[in-house]
Amino acid sequence: MGVIQGAKDRARAEVACAIKDQARRQLAAEGAARLSLRAVARELGMVSSALYRYFPSRDDLLTALIVDAYNALGATAEEAVERVGTADWMRAWSAVCRAVRRWALDHPHEYALIYGSPVPGYAAPQDTVAPASRVALVLLEVAQSAHEAGALAEPDVPGADCRSVLADDVRLLLREPGRTLPERAAPRLAAVWAQLFGLISFEVFGQYNAVIEDREALFEATVLVLAHQVGLRPTGPDA
């Protein structure tokens, strides 16, 4: 087969896609816990055993959904930053955070799948790490552009920076061509990354019920604090 895959492979990919779509629909309706292979097959007019030709187990189907969810969220974040550009880094920062929150609220079960309790096993399969890091990379890109403009401040809390916390993979990533962000800024960013999702998780998972009323206002305000924590300072008037 050449660049154009044969009809058979195309059909196979289409069926796999239909299975994922139906599974995603059940996921959105009932949550990951109640997602059933048999129900998916039933809805698609197949018999349950046929489904195993495409996904070797329920966990593999879930993993595929996880990868898709990471990619959907990552694409959302990337689109947000593309739409506003990084010249005004404060605006870009807020736009990305807002887009991530919006996606999470619109897809609570998919969000729970990727940022809630890890459902299958305890170690995420290797093919989830790249999609999972897309949002973080977008945040890094915003910080990078601020740094290039010389507007990445040092933290104003003493002892907030710490050395040698980064894994080697990330250290290498930071040394890639085009990346000039100092290594000591990365831990701050990683912490803020986690804090951002903590904020969103509390809202999506209902921890703010009967505590916070106007969650959007709190989110918007806190996103500014997080930007400050990374070192971003209000964009100058020339932006």
Next chain:
Amino acid sequence: MGVIQGAKDRARAEVACAIKDQARRQLAAEGAARLSLRAVARELGMVSSALYRYFPSRDDLLTALIVDAYNALGATAEEAVERVGTADWMRAWSAVCRAVRRWALDHPHEYALIYGSPVPGYAAPQDTVAPASRVALVLLEVAQSAHEAGALAEPDVPGADCRSVLADDVRLLLREPGRTLPERAAPRLAAVWAQLFGLISFEVFGQYNAVIEDREALFEATVLVLAHQVGLRPTGPDA
């Protein structure tokens, strides 16, 4: 029956406790998804139907475990602050955060049960809200003691405070006798509360895999930033 419950009630409570213990053991070993009523009953030498005399459904057993987990974590936080006192509020703040993180890392599946994806239904039962707020109340207590010492600073990020985000329940709580914390400090605290658990969740749920190596160092450093964000400033030399 008087204050001392009859033998029958005592036996009933003991069996219910044994069921929860066994369930907790399976939870720790396999996770909430794989917790099975039949396996619990089998391990206890009963038949599965007998278990329904104590918990009307699997979800009810899970809810009981959730309440217990919230209480265990809450007690841990309370003990931490009792051990160091609130005179040195920075030390108290770090101690509480550290204790919560320690508990989470020691009980990952129980942590996932309460701060991961909500497993049963979407609305948490009413009897979980009080246990769930114990950690937040401890953090509030630390902030309160700093405020009494006149050491609760205003945020240094413009626009970080916002009005009318609090639910009425919390507003009432803040007006209880002995509570003098200004209402505008509460949203900051709520945001930091969520951010703290975001930090811990990323570590427990493996989001920091291949990203952050020395998670403890990053946590300790970030906890200081969070304290700063609440308004806590380093305790004076007279503490």
Next chain:
DNA sequence: CAAGTACGAGAGCGGTGCTCTCTTCAAGAG
């Protein structure tokens, strides 16, 4: 002592993930 009741056992229902076998059918090799 008698009535009532809480408890455990057991069978059973419908559902699940997953495996195995069997048939069909279409693509590629000669």
Next chain:
DNA sequence: CTCTTGAAGAGAGCACCGCTCTCGTACTTG
């Protein structure tokens, strides 16, 4: 064009699950 090979789906079946119902028993209570 025939023949072979392999992939796809159907169906039965296994072990397990949550949950319900019934039935004997043992204990508490009036």
